[in-house]
Amino acid sequence: MELNSKVPDVPIEQAWDRRKFEMKLVNPANKRKYNIIVVGSGLAGASAAATLGELGYNVQCFCYQDSPRRAHSIAAQGGINAAKNYQNDGDSVFRLFYDTVKGGDFRAREYNVYRLAQLSLNIIDQCVAQGVPFAREYGGLLENRSFGGAQVSRTFYARGQTGQQLLLGAYQALQRQVAAGQVKMYARHEMLDLVVIDGRARGIVTRDLITGRIESYAADLVILATGGYGNVYYLSTNAKGCNATAIWRAYKRGALFANPCFTQIHPTCIPVTGEYQSKLTLMSESLRNDGRIWVPKRKGDTRPPDEIPEDERDYFLERKYPAFGNLVPRDVASRNAKAVCDEGRGVGPGGYGVYLDFRDAIKRLGREVIEERYGNLFDMYERITGEDPYRVPMRIYPASHYTMGGLWVDYNLMSTIPGLFVAGEANFSDHGANRLGASALMQGLADGYFILPYTVGDYLASNKLEKVDTTHPAFRSAEAEVACNIKRLLDVRGSRSVDSFHRELGKLVWDYCGMSRTAEGLKYALKKIPELREQYWREVRVPGESEEFNQSLEKAGRVADFFELAELMCLDALHRNESCGGHFREEYQTPDGEALRNDDEYCYVAAWEYRGEDNAPALHKEPLTFKYVQPAQRSYK
Amino acid sequence: MNLILHVWRQKNAKDPGRMVRYEARNISAHMSFLEMLDVVNEELIARGEEPIAFDHDCREGICGMCGFMINGVAHGPERGTTVCQLHMRHFKDGDELYIEPWRSRAFPVIKDLVVDRSAFDRIIAAGGYISVRTGSAPDANAIPVPKENAELAMDAAACIACGACVAQCPNGSAALFTGAKIAHLGLLPQGQPERDRRAVAMVVQMTKEGFGHCTNIGECEAVCPKEIKLDVIARMHRDYLHAAWTGRQKPGFREDQPAEEPMAGNRR
Ligand SMILES: Cc1cc2nc3c(=O)[nH]c(=O)nc-3n(C[C@H](O)[C@H](O)[C@H](O)COP(=O)(O)OP(=O)(O)OC[C@H]3O[C@@H](n4cnc5c(N)ncnc54)[C@H](O)[C@@H]3O)c2cc1C
Ligand code: SF4
Ligand code: FES
Numbered sequence: 001m002e003l004n005s006k007v008p009d010v011p012i013e014q015a016w017d018r019r020k021f022e023m024k025l026v027n028p029a030n031k032r033k034y035n036i037i038v039v040g041s042g043l044a045g046a047s048a049a050a051t052l053g054e055l056g057y058n059v060q061c062f063c064y065q066d067s068p069r070r071a072h073s074i075a076a077q078g079g080i081n082a083a084k085n086y087q088n089d090g091d092s093v094f095r096l097f098y099d100t101v102k103g104g105d106f107r108a109r110e111y112n113v114y115r116l117a118q119l120s121l122n123i124i125d126q127c128v129a130q131g132v133p134f135a136r137e138y139g140g141l142l143e144n145r146s147f148g149g150a151q152v153s154r155t156f157y158a159r160g161q162t163g164q165q166l167l168l169g170a171y172q173a174l175q176r177q178v179a180a181g182q183v184k185m186y187a188r189h190e191m192l193d194l195v196v197i198d199g200r201a202r203g204i205v206t207r208d209l210i211t212g213r214i215e216s217y218a219a220d221l222v223i224l225a226t227g228g229y230g231n232v233y234y235l236s237t238n239a240k241g242c243n244a245t246a247i248w249r250a251y252k253r254g255a256l257f258a259n260p261c262f263t264q265i266h267p268t269c270i271p272v273t274g275e276y277q278s279k280l281t282l283m284s285e286s287l288r289n290d291g292r293i294w295v296p297k298r299k300g301d302t303r304p305p306d307e308i309p310e311d312e313r314d315y316f317l318e319r320k321y322p323a324f325g326n327l328v329p330r331d332v333a334s335r336n337a338k339a340v341c342d343e344g345r346g347v348g349p350g351g352y353g354v355y356l357d358f359r360d361a362i363k364r365l366g367r368e369v370i371e372e373r374y375g376n377l378f379d380m381y382e383r384i385t386g387e388d389p390y391r392v393p394m395r396i397y398p399a400s401h402y403t404m405g406g407l408w409v410d411y412n413l414m415s416t417i418p419g420l421f422v423a424g425e426a427n428f429s430d431h432g433a434n435r436l437g438a439s440a441l442m443q444g445l446a447d448g449y450f451i452l453p454y455t456v457g458d459y460l461a462s463n464k465l466e467k468v469d470t471t472h473p474a475f476r477s478a479e480a481e482v483a484c485n486i487k488r489l490l491d492v493r494g495s496r497s498v499d500s501f502h503r504e505l506g507k508l509v510w511d512y513c514g515m516s517r518t519a520e521g522l523k524y525a526l527k528k529i530p531e532l533r534e535q536y537w538r539e540v541r542v543p544g545e546s547e548e549f550n551q552s553l554e555k556a557g558r559v560a561d562f563f564e565l566a567e568l569m570c571l572d573a574l575h576r577n578e579s580c581g582g583h584f585r586e587e588y589q590t591p592d593g594e595a596l597r598n599d600d601e602y603c604y605v606a607a608w609e610y611r612g613e614d615n616a617p618a619l620h621k622e623p624l625t626f627k628y629v630q631p632a633q634r635s636y637k
Numbered sequence: 638m639n640l641i642l643h644v645w646r647q648k649n650a651k652d653p654g655r656m657v658r659y660e661a662r663n664i665s666a667h668m669s670f671l672e673m674l675d676v677v678n679e680e681l682i683a684r685g686e687e688p689i690a691f692d693h694d695c696r697e698g699i700c701g702m703c704g705f706m707i708n709g710v711a712h713g714p715e716r717g718t719t720v721c722q723l724h725m726r727h728f729k730d731g732d733e734l735y736i737e738p739w740r741s742r743a744f745p746v747i748k749d750l751v752v753d754r755s756a757f758d759r760i761i762a763a764g765g766y767i768s769v770r771t772g773s774a775p776d777a778n779a780i781p782v783p784k785e786n787a788e789l790a791m792d793a794a795a796c797i798a799c800g801a802c803v804a805q806c807p808n809g810s811a812a813l814f815t816g817a818k819i820a821h822l823g824l825l826p827q828g829q830p831e832r833d834r835r836a837v838a839m840v841v842q843m844t845k846e847g848f849g850h851c852t853n854i855g856e857c858e859a860v861c862p863k864e865i866k867l868d869v870i871a872r873m874h875r876d877y878l879h880a881a882w883t884g885r886q887k888p889g890f891r892e893d894q895p896a897e898e899p900m901a902g903n904r905r
Contacts, residue, residue, distance in 0.1 A: 051771040066692065067758050069798060070700040086778060122772065129774035131767045131822050133791040140781025159791060164699055168794065172766035179762040187755065210747055239694040273667040276676055279696045383718065386666070386726050449771050497682045499675070543687050548649065549748040551690055552682070 003256070003607060003622040006410040007111040012628055016115045019411065020454055024461035031056035034460050035219040037204055039191045039246055041068030041174065043167055043441060044424025045225030047448030050173035053182030055453060060217055061174070062186045062206060064241055064554075069171040072227055072239040073444065076163025077284050079147055079155035080441040082120035087144050091152040093117045098629050099150060100439060103329070104404075104432020105581035105597065106631040107259070107605070109624060111411060112429045116439075119446040124156055126449055130169035134158050148285055148330070148437025155438045160284060160376055166441055170448070189215075190554065191246045192485075193478045194222065194253045194420065201250075201420035202468045205478045207486075209554065212547040214479050214486075216470040220460060221419040223452060224250060225444075228403035228425035230263065232562045232569065233514065234506025236400035237269060237282040243558040244565050247407050247426050255415040256607040256620060258408035258428035260565065261573035264435055264582045265515045266401035267333035270384055271353035275503075280399040281384060283356075284377055285437055288326045288333070290361040290370065291394065293317050295354050299344040305355055305393050316340055320593075324636040331434055331515075331582050331595070332636060334398035338515050341397070348395045357393035398515060402440060404431045404582065405572075408607040408622070412455035413447060416607075418463070421456060423447035428605065433581025486546050489556045494539035498555045501536050502562065508532070509566045513573050516584045522574040526567065533563040568608055568617060575619065578602045592637065599631055638664050638730035642677065644689055645737045647746055654746065656735070666726035670713065671696060671703065673725055690749040698722040698862060701797030704804070705750040706737040711801035711860040719799065719862040739804035743811070743847040756846035757798045757814060764838035765818040767827050786824050793820040795863040802857030802865075808849030813857040815843050816869035823876055833883065836876035 008015040008022070026034070034057050038049040041063040049061040063071060083096040096117040101108055128134065128142070134156050135143040147155040158165040177183040188209040195203040195216070203218040229244035230236040251257045268287055269280045294315045296308055316336055318325045326333075337354045340346065347353050362370050367390060371378070378389045385395070406428040407415050413429070414421050424444040431439065512518075512525035536559070544550040579588040579595035580602070588596040605622040640661040647654030661677050668676070671693055678688035693703040698719045705720060707713035713723045728734070736750065744752040794817070802813035819836050822828035828835075851870055858867045 047771075054770060065694055065700070065702060066754060067701075067798065069758075070694055070702050072695065072700070074700050075695050075697060084777070122774075124777045125774040126769070126771060128777040128780075129767065129769040129827055131790075131825050131827050133787050133794050133821065133825065134777075136782055136784045136787040138784050140783050141778050158794075161699070161791075161795065164797075165791075165794060172761060173769075173771075175758060175762040176766045176768065178758075185758070187758075239700060240696060241694050274665055276665065276668055276672050278669075278672050278675055281697050383715075383722055384669075384724065386724065453771065495683075497679055499679065541682060541685075543682055543685070549690060549751065552688060 001416070001609065001620045003408065003605070003620055004410060005109060005622060006412060007109070008411070012111055012114045015111050016118060023454055023458035026457045026461045028056060032058060034058065035060065036456065037217055037219040037222045038062070038225060039204065039223065040071065040225030040227060040424065040426070041171070042071035042073035042225060042227055042424060043170055043444030044426070044448045045071070045223070046167065046170035046174045047445050048223055048225060048423060048452045049183050050170060050177050051449055051453045052456065053177030053180070056182070059177070059183040060186065060219065061183055062189045062191055064188065064190045064209065066187055068174055068185060068187060069168060071167060072242055073167045073441070074164045075239065076441055077160045077282065078286065079145065079157035079162045079438045080123070080166060081147070081154050081438040082124045082156060082442065083117055083154060084121060084124060086142060087153045089152045091154050095152065096120060096154065100430070100436060101432070101629045102632070102634070103434055103436040105434050105595065105634065106432065106599070106603065106626060107262070107580055107624065108430055108432030110626060110628055114628070115451070116430050116443055116446050119450045120442050122450055123442060123445045127166055127169050130173060132158060132165045132169045150436070163441060166445065170445070191226070192249065192482045192557065194250045195474050195478050196253050196417060197468055197472060197474045198466070200418045200465070203470065203475060205475070205482050207482070210549050212545070212550065214482055216475040216479060218468050218470045218472070218475070220465050221421065221456060223421045223423060223456070224407070224426050225423040225448065226426045228406070229565060230400045230403050232506070232566050233400040233510045234502050235272065235277060235280050235510070237266060237280055240279060243561070245558050245561045247422070248561040248565055250407060250415065250417070250420060252610050253417065254610070255417045255420055256408040256609050257405070257568060258605050258607045259405040259433070259572065260569045260608065261513065261576065261583050262404035262433050262581065263400060264330065264402040264404060265334045265398045267330055267337060267398045268356065268396045269399035270381065271348055271350070271395050271397035273349055281380070282399070282401065283381060283394070283396060285330070287356060287374060287377060287394070290365070290373065291326065291356040291358050292360060293326050293337070293354055293356055295340045295345040295347060297345070301345070305347070305357070314340070314345070321636050328636045329434070331584065334515050335584060337398055353395035353397045355393040356396045358389060359393065362390065400510070400514070402435055404428065404433060404435055408605065412458070413451055414455065414459065419459065421452060423452060433583055485557070486553065489540070489542050489553065489560065490546060492537060492540050492542065494541050496539050496541060498540055498542065498552055498559050501532070501540060502555070502559045505529070505532060505559070505563060505566060509569065513566070513570050516586050517573050518586045519574060522570045525570045526574070529563065529567050529570065536560070536563060571617070572606055572608065576602055576606065590633070594634065597631070597633070638666070638725070638728070640664060640728065640731070641733040643733070643735045644749070646689070646749055649748055650745055664725055666724070668725045669696065670720045670723040670725065690751050692751050693721055696721040699797060701799040704739065704799045704801055706739070706804060708735050711739070711805040712862055717862055717864045739800050741803050741809040743809065744800060744803065752800070754798070754800050756848070757800070757811070759846060760811065760815055760839055760842045761818065763842035764831070764835040765822070767822060768831060780826050782825060790821050790824040793817045793824070793865065793869050796865055797863055799862060801860045801862060803848065805856045805860045806849065807854060807856065808852060810851040810857070811843050811846070811848040812851035812870045812873065813861060813865055813867070815839050816873035817865050819876055820869040820872040823872060832876055833880035836873060837880045840873065840877050
């Protein structure tokens, strides 16, 4: 299959303007005749649904929570990037573009990233006009901070609740369209299949999570904005309900899945305390600005931290990376924490934790300054762990946080199924092999507010779409498949809970396709995962019925899909014989232990095609070319 | 530690529901309240019983999905904390806990501890926004906003729409939730053009949804996990009355819903 990125053939600065000009427009009077389905109400979905509704299209929007406002975008803390250069510190669209391409370790499409940097300017304008209460300076202008090791201050934030405030802005715009009758919202509805008719995406099948009814919805096109699949690891910073089901079903209907092994592990999360642990909580990266990371020099040293003298502590990041110290990028910090714990020098229950110590910062700056900078984070830490980080060093450990991989899309955000568009974390675009802090929020909103409204119109105006409604046989057969799948799960009536399987799967993926990977480990996982999956279908117990509110059944379907996705992740990780960004293959590293790319052989997007249950997926490659940023080896020494 | 739980079990909206006694055994102090319920549920599944249904998603106190009454207190005993962030170290061995869903006319029970809070979405749809067409916004720094106002707006905007305020209020009023949005938008220059209209439309919708009147009891503030202050209710009243006096708003009013009615409770 030829993967055509449809990037405009003009210099990068003009590309988006040119594309907007080339695109066909839908006559305003005709917009109301088109139906659009948007699955997802996070930053990407809510902004798309609100804008398309405002333009006059008939929109139906779906989410699995009880309200669109609860999408997991709500949990983003740190901030959102924009190349406004309000601080006059040398930022520009080109610099944001450059940083993002480099941060992604040269595995993203340049033209997409450039457009993202351009649109970042409009996003901030839009959000401020909506009433997003960003932090301000005394003069009343917007405040910025530097984030994730960037050398300019380009991050806009609303306390530690940036995602919440951006999402509420998009949600309010969405509710305005709901009131205007332009958007019909279906909360507590889970998409369980995509309906493709004559090669085009024409609708979805959902389950009403209150009544359990299987329902069909038809449209002229479908947009998926269903978020990331980080919960494949079971423990992650994602919400409990985050899932891969929507994109996975689309994959099985013919959409290519790109770079599934590109996942991001965030270094500063609160460590696991026991078997019962249900999720991991992120502690903002900003803590690394003042906190010092260390472990005891000696293995199995169980003394309390304040009894370990200075010369018996190993500040391993400062030791190995004197220039960047504790501020090395996420992947580097995470891998090093894992390495010292694997050596048996980890701290806390279970031995998988490292100290993040504020003792010296408090001595240097005074408690008050630290309180002002991090007070709410310290409170949160204390609430969860019961320990006072002003007195006892925090314990942190990396956790699954973000997935760069996702459905393959072209420059117009359309997948390989015509009429199926994918936005936000659900697609693979823009971040390459590693995402920089504060850029996911930016991407979700760029996709939803500023890209899809144009490209969707072009698709509708350029294609003659037959009228289709839910009486079409394709809906009947998709409904039947969904019902059959549910019945199969309920009929197993085994002895083990869904969660216990999910936990076991998550551990496998974490151990062999997590922070660092080896061919041997991946091969082992590829043998183990199918075994466990078979056991799942033999032994899982899903209580209750289909025709009712049934949370066990919801989980069971999601975990079934995670099993299949996990296998594809390992396959992708095994095929990519190089290290890049979040994908670290131990066999491929520099003498200093840095990721060693292989640009000659792997400078491409790996897009996988489903070929039925009994066949291995087929690999398609979209070659990446770098005309504006020259690939270089990252170094943080 | 071991605990005795009395949990509200209700199969669906039609079922009358009842309290059922469970034992939670070997609970670690590090667990969150929801993790404790996970453990109980795993046991129920192993015994072939139906697990307890409760809403949750982020489990970090921000999505607003979780929430129920613990011994008559919304979100339980810790101030400024949702049940997903409430840890078991605040309980002790042998404690007996009564766990019930939000009880309010406007929040019908769906199953067990799960309720329908869609009334909140309709209140926002009535006017809890600033009308700005995508792409039509001026430069973000074109209108300076005094830092104090931005901070106050942020305080109010922190509401997570969990519904605890309604559940705890003897009148079942949604004034804290509605006031929080009215205050957030009304404190910003961008929110001024629609300020009157917004206040009236949202307050009218709140009444239509069957929420009770606010009589300044203040229980809502005490249980709010985001510590939204009662001031926001005062702001709501002020904006509403201002709109009524100047008569600038009309939209949202219906013949069957005289302008005075929604605030009647407040005059008592
Ligand atoms: C703890 C945390 C902190 C973060 N901090 C930052 C930060 O500071 N800056 C930054 O830029 N990024 C941050 N990120 C990343 C960023 O928040 C996400 O990548 C982004 O918000 C994803 O938005 P989205 O719209 O793609 O998906 P989401 O917000 O996850 O929305 C997914 C939507 O799809 C719906 N959905 C999913 N599956 C289905 C289905 N099968 N059927 C129906 N509906 C479905 C859900 O209901 C939801 O509405 C953070 C992420 C986490 C987890
Ligand atoms: S005001 Fe407080 S208690 Fe009420 S919904 Fe908002 S966050 Fe919950
Ligand atoms: S689960 Fe999100 S606030 Fe509790």
